[in-house]
């Protein structure tokens with residue numbers, strides 16, 4: 001038994017968590033590992049944010065962890081550019097949410113850059129952001145993060161080592177993949193030297209990163 005399998009017993013998963021994990025297995029849709037999902041829940045609980053934003057709804061495993069752990073007045077905007085996954089989420093998961101969960105969530109089928117440009121125009125600020133989208137985009141998200149967050153905001157970023165590729169010297173991957181790895185490396189360099197954020201690494205799976213706005 002590996003740690004992830006053990007955690008399924010340790011946590012006593014609720015019905016929605018079981019449903020999302022089963023749907024992910026059936027449809028081969030990537031979701032956060034359980035260990036990361038629960039770390040995300042803990043961070044949300046401790047931060048107790050009011051205005052949350054998520055890039056990469058998928059079928060909603062991370063979304064559900066955020067919703068479960070924010071207070072009843074807090075709000076989460078979650079986006080995904082993959083319409084099929086949004087459909088899977090609404091047809092299978094969202095309809096099982098109770099009214100309290102539904103009230104906290106807005107989902108938009110939008111690309112992150114388009115959506116964040118709108119937020120910038122509206123001068124929208126968030127105190128919690130979770131990112132689990134295309135890794136090569138992280139580098140280009142940085143300036144948005146600076147402008148869309150208030151002081152002490154927490155940003156949690158998944159897959160920060162890009163499947164451990166950021167610290168390996170030799171890889172036999174396509175040029176496009178290596179370009180992605182280099183962009184994640186550039187993003188890490190940016191956050192490591194940032195005057196806007198404190199940077200914390202969480203060694204779960206291939207790593208999560210937490211940025212705290214100064």
Ligand SMILES: C[S@@+](CC[C@H](N)C(=O)[O-])C[C@H]1O[C@@H](n2cnc3c(N)ncnc32)[C@H](O)[C@@H]1O
Pocket residue numbers: 030031032055056057058059060061062063079080081082085110111112113132133134137
């Ligand atoms: C790994 S999945 C998210 C899994 C989800 N966080 C969970 O735990 O269930 C990544 C998602 O990010 C979405 N995505 C990637 N790049 C995006 C972008 N630029 N804008 C919006 N969504 C994006 C993909 O369509 C995909 O559904």
